[in-house]
Amino acid sequence: MSSFKRRMLRILELKNLSVDTLIKKLGESPVFINEFLDELTVNVTEMFRDPSFWRVMRDEIIPGILLNHKTFNIWHAGCSSGEEVISMAILLREMGIHNDVQLFATDLDTTILEKAKSGNYLAKNMDLNEKNYIRFEGKWTLKDYCKEENGRVTFDKGLLANVTFRKHDLVTGEVFNKFDLILCRNVMIYFNQALQNEVLKKFHESLFKYGYLAIGSKESLIWCDVANRFLVVNNEEKVYKKIKD
Amino acid sequence: MSRFNLNSSYKAVVIGGSAGSFQGITKILSHLPKTFPLPIIMCLHRLKHVRNGFVEALSIKSVFPVVEPYDKEQIKKGGVYLAPSNYHMSVELGNYFAMSTEEMINNSRPAIDITLGTAAYVFREKLIGILLSGANRDGGMGMKHIKDKGGLTIVQEPTECMIDTMPKAAMALTKIDHVLKVDEIVSLMNELDKHYR
Numbered sequence: 001m002s003s004f005k006r007r008m009l010r011i012l013e014l015k016n017l018s019v020d021t022l023i024k025k026l027g028e029s030p031v032f033i034n035e036f037l038d039e040l041t042v043n044v045t046e047m048f049r050d051p052s053f054w055r056v057m058r059d060e061i062i063p064g065i066l067l068n069h070k071t072f073n074i075w076h077a078g079c080s081s082g083e084e085v086i087s088m089a090i091l092l093r094e095m096g097i098h099n100d101v102q103l104f105a106t107d108l109d110t111t112i113l114e115k116a117k118s119g120n121y122l123a124k125n126m127d128l129n130e131k132n133y134i135r136f137e138g139k140w141t142l143k144d145y146c147k148e149e150n151g152r153v154t155f156d157k158g159l160l161a162n163v164t165f166r167k168h169d170l171v172t173g174e175v176f177n178k179f180d181l182i183l184c185r186n187v188m189i190y191f192n193q194a195l196q197n198e199v200l201k202k203f204h205e206s207l208f209k210y211g212y213l214a215i216g217s218k219e220s221l222i223w224c225d226v227a228n229r230f231l232v233v234n235n236e237e238k239v240y241k242k243i244k245d
Numbered sequence: 246m247s248r249f250n251l252n253s254s255y256k257a258v259v260i261g262g263s264a265g266s267f268q269g270i271t272k273i274l275s276h277l278p279k280t281f282p283l284p285i286i287m288c289l290h291r292l293k294h295v296r297n298g299f300v301e302a303l304s305i306k307s308v309f310p311v312v313e314p315y316d317k318e319q320i321k322k323g324g325v326y327l328a329p330s331n332y333h334m335s336v337e338l339g340n341y342f343a344m345s346t347e348e349m350i351n352n353s354r355p356a357i358d359i360t361l362g363t364a365a366y367v368f369r370e371k372l373i374g375i376l377l378s379g380a381n382r383d384g385g386m387g388m389k390h391i392k393d394k395g396g397l398t399i400v401q402e403p404t405e406c407m408i409d410t411m412p413k414a415a416m417a418l419t420k421i422d423h424v425l426k427v428d429e430i431v432s433l434m435n436e437l438d439k440h441y442r
Contacts (some may be wrong), residue, residue, distance in 0.1 A: 001343070002335040002336075002343065002359075002363045002366070003343060005345065007347075042346055043345050044346050044347060044348050050296065050331075052296070090249075131294070132294070135294060186344075186346045188316075189316045189332075189343065189344045189345060189346070190345070193317050195319075216344075217329070218315055218329050218332055219316050219344075220315045220316075220345045222383075
């Protein structure tokens with residue numbers, strides 16, 4: 001709630017609006033609603049955030065999926081500007097299985113989805129991303145996957161070739177597919193527990209039996225209704241496996 | 246009696262610190278009375294990419310185990326909490342924590358201003374804020390929020406700080422009730438404990 005309050009105050013200051021005018025504008029203009037959502041949602045993210053998480057993905061989780069499936073699919077729920085999707089695409093390419101995996105990336109913010117689709121980022125953010133990648137112990141460097149021009153970098157289009165980007169609201173949206181792996185890291189921290197509970201039910205429903213769910217390092221599903229239908233695979237990196245329908 | 250003029254109305258202690266605060270924090274945590282009645286909520290600047298080790302290092306000498314809470318974890322009496330790396334940690338109405346990955350503030354995530362400011366909003370005059378050694382201004386605004394809500398404000402004596410930018414920033418922004426050496430903060434915590442028995 002305090003994060004929501006900070007975001008609201010930021011928007012009112014940024015757009016120089018009173019609360020009354022804000023409410024009025026939201027009622028009048030769908031375009032403004034999108035702008036508002038783009039500012040309200042937190043879109044601060046990194047490539048290979050928590051490098052140890054990505055090592056576990058590469059060394060344990062994905063090999064675990066490959067034991068049973070030659071091809072599989074992944075859902076990035078709340079993908080924001082796409083840094084996590086790019087990270088996954090690079091990881092899969094380095095494992096030599098990029099073409100065998102279908103990725104879905106969703107967010108409720110259409111502005112940020114467009115950014116994610118472009119694979120285009122500020123060059124100044126690449127220092128942190130590159131440091132994370134080094135700690136992930138990738139095969140090359142992130143520079144090998146992108147071109148820098150005028151202070152921005154553009155990632156190899158091939159990386160995003162098998163990604164489907166789609167607008168989707170985790171709270172109101174329907175279950176739209178079944179997945180082998182769902183990543184939803186540091187998204188539900190902006191929801192209260194009741195809402196987290198509902199979203200986790202949908203994730204459970206959206207997973208194949210024995211599929212994996214990854215959440216943020218300071219999130220937990222031990223208290224939620226579907227907790228006993230999951231097994232903790234890696235507590236440090238918060239990876240769970242669906243063991244019951 | 247004592248110069249601190251304490252009472253038993255307080256509900257929580259928040260501590261902020263950065264460069265040079267580790268020794269002070271360790272000393273405070275290792276000298277807490279075993280009956281210490283309040284939760285201690287800490288936001289210390291730390292390396293973004295090092296998730297492990299810090300909480301363990303603080304726990305070694307601490308009287309109470311130090312934990313990095315989960316998102317939405319309830320704040321409990323006797324709990325000693327540390328803001329996890331690379332998250333902002335807020336205190337919420339209903340006495341629980343919330344994590345966020347918002348933009349860095351004062352070049353910091355976790356930002357002390359966020360933890361202190363949100364704790365001030367929740368605990369109001371029932372909060373004790375302590376700001377220790379540090380090399381940037383983060384925490385100054387948080388201390389101001391604590392004072393503005395009627396809480397008790399304490400900073401580490403600047404001459405004792407390895408780097409005094411942080412306590413001095415707070416002193417410039419608001420009235421600080423007590424400017425103390427770490428040993429005196431230890432005494433204050435022990436005296437506070439006696440008021441609850």
